[in-house]
Amino acid sequence: MSARAGKRQPALRNSPDAAAARKRCLAYRRRILDISQTVSALHIAPAFSCVEIVDALYNAVMRRNNPDGSLHDVFLMSKGHGCMVQYVILEEMGVLTPADLAQYCRPGGKLGAHPDYGVPGVTASTGSLGHGLGMSVGMAYAEKLKASDVRVFCVLSDGEFQEGSTWEAMMMAGNLRLSNLVALMDNNDFSGLERMSEGHKAFYPLLEKARSFGWEAVEANGHDHQALFDAVTGRRGDRPLMVVCKTVKGKGVSYMEHVPIWHYRSPNKQEYEQAVRELAEVAS
Amino acid sequence: MRNTFADTFYEAGKRDKRLAIVVADISPAGSIEKFRKEFPDRFVNTGVAEQIMIGMCAGMALRGLRPFAYTIATFTLYRPFEFVRDDLCYQNLPVTIVGIGGGVTYSTLGGTHHAQEDVAIACAIPNMNVIAPCDPAETRLATEWCVTQERGPVYLRLGKAGEPVLTAGAADPWAFGKLRYLSKGGDVCVLSYGPVMKLAAEVAEWFKGRGKSVSLASCHTIKPLDEAAVVRALQSHKHVVVIEEMVPHGGLGSRVKALAWDAGAKCRLDAFSLEDEFHHVYGGHGDVLAAHGLTRERIVARLEAA
Numbered sequence: 004m005s006a007r008a009g010k011r012q013p014a015l016r017n018s019p020d021a022a023a024a025r026k027r028c029l030a031y032r033r034r035i036l037d038i039s040q041t042v043s044a045l046h047i048a049p050a051f052s053c054v055e056i057v058d059a060l061y062n063a064v065m066r067r068n069n070p071d072g073s074l075h076d077v078f079l080m081s082k083g084h085g086c087m088v089q090y091v092i093l094e095e096m097g098v099l100t101p102a103d104l105a106q107y108c109r110p111g112g113k114l115g116a117h118p119d120y121g122v123p124g125v126t127a128s129t130g131s132l133g134h135g136l137g138m139s140v141g142m143a144y145a146e147k148l149k150a151s152d153v154r155v156f157c158v159l160s161d162g163e164f165q166e167g168s169t170w171e172a173m174m175m176a177g178n179l180r181l182s183n184l185v186a187l188m189d190n191n192d193f194s195g196l197e198r199m200s201e202g203h204k205a206f207y208p209l210l211e212k213a214r215s216f217g218w219e220a221v222e223a224n225g226h227d228h229q230a231l232f233d234a235v236t237g238r239r240g241d242r243p244l245m246v247v248c249k250t251v252k253g254k255g256v257s258y259m260e261h262v263p264i265w266h267y268r269s270p271n272k273q274e275y276e277q278a279v280r281e282l283a284e285v286a287s
Numbered sequence: 288m289r290n291t292f293a294d295t296f297y298e299a300g301k302r303d304k305r306l307a308i309v310v311a312d313i314s315p316a317g318s319i320e321k322f323r324k325e326f327p328d329r330f331v332n333t334g335v336a337e338q339i340m341i342g343m344c345a346g347m348a349l350r351g352l353r354p355f356a357y358t359i360a361t362f363t364l365y366r367p368f369e370f371v372r373d374d375l376c377y378q379n380l381p382v383t384i385v386g387i388g389g390g391v392t393y394s395t396l397g398g399t400h401h402a403q404e405d406v407a408i409a410c411a412i413p414n415m416n417v418i419a420p421c422d423p424a425e426t427r428l429a430t431e432w433c434v435t436q437e438r439g440p441v442y443l444r445l446g447k448a449g450e451p452v453l454t455a456g457a458a459d460p461w462a463f464g465k466l467r468y469l470s471k472g473g474d475v476c477v478l479s480y481g482p483v484m485k486l487a488a489e490v491a492e493w494f495k496g497r498g499k500s501v502s503l504a505s506c507h508t509i510k511p512l513d514e515a516a517v518v519r520a521l522q523s524h525k526h527v528v529v530i531e532e533m534v535p536h537g538g539l540g541s542r543v544k545a546l547a548w549d550a551g552a553k554c555r556l557d558a559f560s561l562e563d564e565f566h567h568v569y570g571g572h573g574d575v576l577a578a579h580g581l582t583r584e585r586i587v588a589r590l591e592a593a
Contacts (some may be wrong), residue, residue, distance in 0.1 A: 077350075120349075120378040127349060128378050131369060137339045138374060141346020141354075148307070148328055148352065168370070171339035179331075 019063045024228035027062065027095075028054045029286050032255045034091045034104075036278050039269040042108050045116060048253035048265035050087040052191040052225070053158060056248050057088045059231040060156050060187070061096070073098075076153055077142055079126045081135020082160035082189060083117035084267075089124070090114060098124040133166030135159060136186060140176045143184040143243075154183045162194035165203065170216075176243040177217020184243040185235055186218075189225060191252035195266050213245040225250035256281055288445045288482070289387055291423040292430050293318040296355065299434040300326060306434060307347060309333060311340045311358040313387070316448075319357075337367040344382045345374035353381060353434065359393070360386030360402035360444060364409060375440040376414040382440050383433040389419060389444035389481060390532035391561065391575040398565045401575075402444070407537025409442040410510045417510040418463070419444040421484035422453040425507055428461035436463075446482035453484050454505065464508045466516035472500035476524040478517075480506045480539060483532040483576070489583045490528065490590075506539055517543055521552035528590070529558040532581065536563070559586050 031054050039045055057080075065076040080089050090107070093099040099114070099122075106112025113122055117130030126142075129135050139157040146153040163169050176184055190209065192199050199206040213220035219241075223234035225248025234246045252266075253259030256278040270278055297318035300306040307329040308319065315323055315330070323330040333340045337358065344354040356363060363386040364371060375382050386402060393400040409417045418433070418441060420426040426445060433441055454461075458468040466478075475494045479487035484505060491503045502524065506512070521527055521543070529540040540558030547556055561579040568578040576582065 127345070128373065131373050133338075134342060134370065134374055137342020137370070138346035138349065140339065141343035141348075142350045143346070144331070144343065145347040145350035145352045149350070168338035168342065171333070171336040172342060175333055175336070175339045175343065 019059070019229050019232035021228045024055070024058055024062065026286070028058050029255075029282050031058065031088055031091045033279065033282050034094075035087045036270070036275060036282075038087065038104060038107055040272075040275055041105075042269060044267050044269050045087060045108075046084040046267050047087070047269070048259050048262075049082065049085045049160065049189075051254045051256065051259065052250040052252045053082070053085050053189040053248075054088050054254070055226045055228055056158055056187050056189060056231060056250070057085075057092060059228050059235075060158070061092050063228070063232050064235050065154075065156060077126055077155045079129070079135050079139050079142070079155065079157045080118055081129055081139070081157050081163060082132070083129030083135075085158070085160070085189070086116075086118045089118065093124040096124070132160065132163045133168040136163070136169050136172035136176075139184060139186070140172045140179070140181060143176070143181040144179055146183055147179075147181065152183075154185060157184070157186045159186060159188050161188055161190045161192065161199060161206070164188065164209075165194070165206070173213065173216045173218065180217065180241070181243045182241055185246065186243065187246045187248055189250050190247050191250040193252045193261070193263060193266070196263070209247045210245075213247075218243045218245045220245040220247065222247045222249060224248075226254055255285070288420070288423055288426045288450050289448050290317040291426040292385065292443075292445060293322075295427050295430040296434065297322045299431070300329065303353065303434065304329075305351065305353040307331065307352055307354045309340050309344050309347075309354055309356050311335065311337045311356075311362060313358045337362050338370050341367040341370035341384070342374055344384075345370070345378065345380055348380040348382050349378070355433070356382065356384040358387065359400060360389045360405050361400055364402065364405050364442065368408070371440070372412050376412045379414045379439040381437050383443050384440070385443045385445060387445050388447050390446075390483065391579070392447045392482065392572055394572045394575040395569050397569070398567070403532075403561050404534045404537070405442070405444060406509055406531075406533045406539075409444075410537060414439045415510060416441045416508070417444065418442070418508050419481040420507050421479065421481055421505045422450050424452050424454045425461055425505065429507065432463050444481060450482050451485060453488055457505075461507065464511050464513055466513040466520070467505045467507060469503045469505055470501065472502045474499040474501065474524060475526045475528065476502040476504060476520045477528045477530065478504050478506050478520065478539065478543065479530045480509060481532055483530060483581065486576070486581060486583060486586075487530045490530065490586055493583065493587055509539060512539075512542055514546055517546050518550045518552070521547050521550055521554055521556070524554055526555040527557075529556075530581070530586070531560050532576065533560055534563050535560045557590060559589075
């Protein structure tokens with residue numbers, strides 16, 4: 004069969020567990036907050052906005068059926084600055100160690116503020132925006148050529164959809180009908196400087212843009228585990244899928260939500276304690 | 288060169304299913320068209336879109352394939368520069384990017400199509416390997432190396448078409464990373480790479496006509512440069528001449544001068560290159576080279592003057 008014919012993907016078999024996901028995501032946020040106290044700055048709000056997305060992929064959607072427990076599917080963090088959530092999930096999986104995270108952004112450590120190819124569990128180096136989807140297209144196409152059933156999941160920031168290179172990748176994925184490619188846009192509506200909906204009105208609508216490029220496109224609450232799972236698994240599956248995940252930048256900590264300064268900043272001691280209290284209240 | 292690359296790639300592609308070619312709206316020459324017909328899935332045209340050409344190659348390499356990106360040199364390297372740097376070089380992936388028309392080969396198309404700084408730019412990126420064969424025979428040998436290498440990214444700088452064979456009867460075999468003597472003498476050593484080797488050979492002949500014993504060497508691998516062999520050339524000849532179709536900075540000439548200083552070389556050293564200028568000149572390849580001062584007459588005049 005030609006690699007270009009859009010082969011229908013079988014339904015995913017994993018099952019979601021919303022209650023367990025909520026607990027995990029609180030723990031991930033708490034872990035990131037703790038690490039924030041060891042460095043002068045980190046991309047905390049961009050990580051918090053995609054915690055549920057990355058969790059749903061690792062813990063419900065992607066298959067881990069390789070003999071060594073590694074992922075069968077491929078995860079690529081195109082919004083490299085959100086990688087703290089990936090690091091803490093990889094730590095939980097045992098791919099990274101607590102010692103690795105203790106050395107975050109320190110001399111002698113292997114983890115920086117952007118994911119680096121070669122670090123265990125990291126598929127590709129990102130950090131410069133607009134690179135991840137193109138590499139994901141190449142990876143998905145390679146898996147088609149190999150006639151494998153591996154799927155490629157790429158998490159992008161909404162700001163990355165201002166890069167022309169992302170739209171080159173969108174068009175090529177549509178041309179090649181890459182049914183094994185799923186892109187999840189963390190649509191928190193904030194780039195580093197301002198709201199898309201205020202400063203870049205032509206950024207919207209999104210679903211229509213994706214569909215016109217040959218993608219299946221759906222919107223989902225990006226903080227709702229079940230909704231994310233349903234969006235990915237409920238697909239038609241004969242073309243690439245875009246999930247526009249509606250999210251809140253800084254989600255989970257009241258003073259960070261929708262506040263641009265938390266794009267790259269560490270909470271001070273009082274702010275840290277307040278954030279920890281807020282997470283504990285939600286948990287109780 | 289273009290056709291030799293295509294023939295060699297096609298033959299290798301028949302043997303190795305991992306080989307694929309990603310082009311950006313350039314008509315596939317010669318055997319690439321055959322490759323496309325026989326292996327349609329391993330031929331991808333991204334259209335007029337070079338960033339995705341490089342990004343796709345990176346992704347394919349990350350999943351075990353051996354992709355080649357292929358288009359006009361300026362569009363292989365300049366347009367998608369950050370993708371070449373981050374996706375290929377930073378991750379050190381075995382992807383070959385083939386630039387057709389390196390230098391000012393596209394002599395009627397104007398400056399937008401002249402890759403006159405490409406070697407300097409490619410050499411500046413860590414992990415990048417840079418190869419510029421001087422004739423179709425070297426193009427075959429370089430391509431055969433590229434299709435099997437596991438070393439990392441390669442910028443393979445080619446000319447266009449119709450280049451003469453200059454390396455028949457070469458003194459040395461071709462080896463990646465090794466300076467290759469085409470002929471050996473004791474007085475003068477002329478170093479060059481790429482299709483402008485034809486001009487270098489003419490200058491070598493001029494020296495011979497003046498009774499000199501002349502070496503002519505192809506520095507086909509510009510990065511990593513065979514520094515030890517260049518230093519030996521500086522020490523074993525009275526006069527070294529570098530001729531390259533590239534801007535004066537960041538190429539072979541400036542590297543050889545730096546090595547000469549470090550080694551305390553006593554020989555005379557002359558370097559000829561394209562000028563640090565955009566010349567709005569059209570015509571044959573030789574006409575554009577002439578606008579930059581790269582003619583046998585201009586070079587000989589300078590060599591005679593000193």
